[in-house]
Amino acid sequence: MTTLLEDIKSVISLDQKFKIVFYGDSTTSTEWVHPNWRGIIEYVVKMELEDFEPAKGGTGSWNYSWWNLNFINSGLNGATTKDFLNRLSKDVFTYSPDMIIAITGDNDVDKITEKEHAENHRKILTRLTNKIKHVYYATSIYTAQDTHNAKYKGYVKELAKVFPFKDVTFIDLFELYSKYPIERFYTYVIDKEDEECLTDEKGGNTDTMHPNALGNAYIAKILLKEIFGLEFDPEMYIADLNSGLKYPRYKKE
Numbered sequence: 001m002t003t004l005l006e007d008i009k010s011v012i013s014l015d016q017k018f019k020i021v022f023y024g025d026s027t028t029s030t031e032w033v034h035p036n037w038r039g040i041i042e043y044v045v046k047m048e049l050e051d052f053e054p055a056k057g058g059t060g061s062w063n064y065s066w067w068n069l070n071f072i073n074s075g076l077n078g079a080t081t082k083d084f085l086n087r088l089s090k091d092v093f094t095y096s097p098d099m100i101i102a103i104t105g106d107n108d109v110d111k112i113t114e115k116e117h118a119e120n121h122r123k124i125l126t127r128l129t130n131k132i133k134h135v136y137y138a139t140s141i142y143t144a145q146d147t148h149n150a151k152y153k154g155y156v157k158e159l160a161k162v163f164p165f166k167d168v169t170f171i172d173l174f175e176l177y178s179k180y181p182i183e184r185f186y187t188y189v190i191d192k193e194d195e196e197c198l199t200d201e202k203g204g205n206t207d208t209m210h211p212n213a214l215g216n217a218y219i220a221k222i223l224l225k226e227i228f229g230l231e232f233d234p235e236m237y238i239a240d241l242n243s244g245l246k247y248p249r250y251k252k253e
Contacts, residue, residue: 004099004134004228009049011098012068019070021092023084024103026210027141029075033188033213035241040220041101042071044232044250072097080107081120088127099134101227103173105159106140109151114158122162129167136227138171141219142178144186144208171226177219185215214238 002010011018022028022038030036035043049065074091076083084104092100102124108117121137128135139156143149156174163170188207211219217234224230231251240248 005045005049007134008045008069012049012064015064015068017068017070018099019072019095019097020099020101021072021074021095021097022101022103023074023092025075025079025107025140026077027075027106027219028103029073029077030216031075032210033216035213035216037216037219037223038071038073040217040232040237040250041224041228042069044220044224044230045069045228047247047250048228048230078107079104080111081105081117081124082112085120085124085127088124092128093131097132099136100128100132101136101138101223102128103138103140105155106143106148106152108155109148114155117155118158118162121159122165125162125165125168129165135168136171136223137165137168138173138223138226140174141211142174142182144182144206148209169227171223173219173222176222176226180218185211185218187212 008018026032028038030038046065046069049069050062072095074095076087076091079087081104084102104124105117105121108120112120125135125137139159140152152174156172160172186206186208188210189205190207214234217232217238221232221234224232233249233251237248237250
């Protein structure tokens, strides 16, 4: 059985496109933070596939990965699973992707029931697996808002009943992310009018729902390991980036 990276290589080595769609809410769109986890994954995967022997001869060239690997942002800020289900054709299938990484769910809290949440995902995954070869689904991340986490945990528990699901790799990002230093990830200062993102325990104007660049690097760490089998050091990457390096390191040599 071939690995995901081997499957990607088999496509791009023929000078053909391999398209990956990112699908989810504001944690996926991440227009508001740089670097974000999407950009980090694109950088690391392209770097890892930069040098290999192309199927049609030659000694390997950077352009096979940098030109033929396309990463598409289909993040929908504020979307619920109802929205994701209704917009699959517009925001996913229109690109004819080879692979999808979906992170959805926390916007369902207090808007639809836990059972509807699970059923919407069942419908989404059925449609995805009918059209896309590589399907990776992750729960939403652990936040700095305790009340939200407590509510969302019930949705995650209900969603777990959907899995295992044929041809889908499931990642409990909520649980995995909670193991890291959350207090360092939620530091953005926002306008108090953005009430949903404000803490309901401590007051102030810190965004408790959307992680900073370091928090995004830790999301990338989890997904790179769980999906691609790649090691990634968020602290090294961010330190190199802050020092001005154009190509920051992300693993020990």
